[in-house]
Amino acid sequence: MQKTKRQLLGIYRLLYTAFGSRHWWPADSAEETIIGAILAQNITWKNVEQAIAALKARRALSFKAIAAMDEEKLAPIIRPARFLNQKARALKVFADYFGGNYGYRTQKMKRRDVWELRDELLGLYRIGPETADCILLYALEKPVFVIDLYTKRILSRHGLFTMEDSYEEYQEFFMDTLAPDVPLYNEYHALLVHLGNKFCKPKPLCAECPLHSLRLVNN
Ligand code: SF4
Numbered sequence: 001m002q003k004t005k006r007q008l009l010g011i012y013r014l015l016y017t018a019f020g021s022r023h024w025w026p027a028d029s030a031e032e033t034i035i036g037a038i039l040a041q042n043i044t045w046k047n048v049e050q051a052i053a054a055l056k057a058r059r060a061l062s063f064k065a066i067a068a069m070d071e072e073k074l075a076p077i078i079r080p081a082r083f084l085n086q087k088a089r090a091l092k093v094f095a096d097y098f099g100g101n102y103g104y105r106t107q108k109m110k111r112r113d114v115w116e117l118r119d120e121l122l123g124l125y126r127i128g129p130e131t132a133d134c135i136l137l138y139a140l141e142k143p144v145f146v147i148d149l150y151t152k153r154i155l156s157r158h159g160l161f162t163m164e165d166s167y168e169e170y171q172e173f174f175m176d177t178l179a180p181d182v183p184l185y186n187e188y189h190a191l192l193v194h195l196g197n198k199f200c201k202p203k204p205l206c207a208e209c210p211l212h213s214l215r216l217v218n219n
Helices: 005-019 030-039 045-057 063-067 071-077 084-102 106-110 114-122 129-139 149-157 167-177 182-198
Strands: none
Touching: 005 167, 005 182, 030 045, 030 063, 030 084, 030 106, 030 129, 045 071, 063 084, 071 084, 084 106, 114 129, 129 167, 129 182, 149 167, 149 182
């Protein structure tokens, strides 16, 4: 099994040629991106958009507004995001942390060492590696590669990894192989998500897929 920079860049080029820029993450502010990342756990993007729109309609699309709101009042607003109580709690916990440590200023957060900040995020309620890395990359523009189920499925089907390999193993592979490049990491993850959505589904649509010319190992 050969895991090389050439292979990774080859996949990137095929995807970029097929799909173009994904312009990810679609949000008007870094705070909106963080809120979206917390809401996005285990739901579709369409549901995230509905929950974001509901917060916006109630002028609650900021952590300052969320901090001022009761959890019981917040939960029904984010109904489209499901897991209401857990996600309302996660937003409230993040709001307290963000206000208490950074005065609601993402610029202040950005000045922190990336790995120390990641450890801090991972200590918060319901922030796992994927959510923490989405916040770091897409909201705070730190060069951290995001791994998700689509990434695992695509790379394992092409024999670069297995589904059982850990989040950290996948992430180390991308980050040891590619230069720490925020626009590249941003686009690459977004392209993999799009590929997973459109083609590399549980039942893969290989014949029409932009990666069909690559060697398949598992299907
Ligand atoms: S759909 Fe098929 S060709 Fe495309 S990434 Fe998945 S396994 Fe590879």
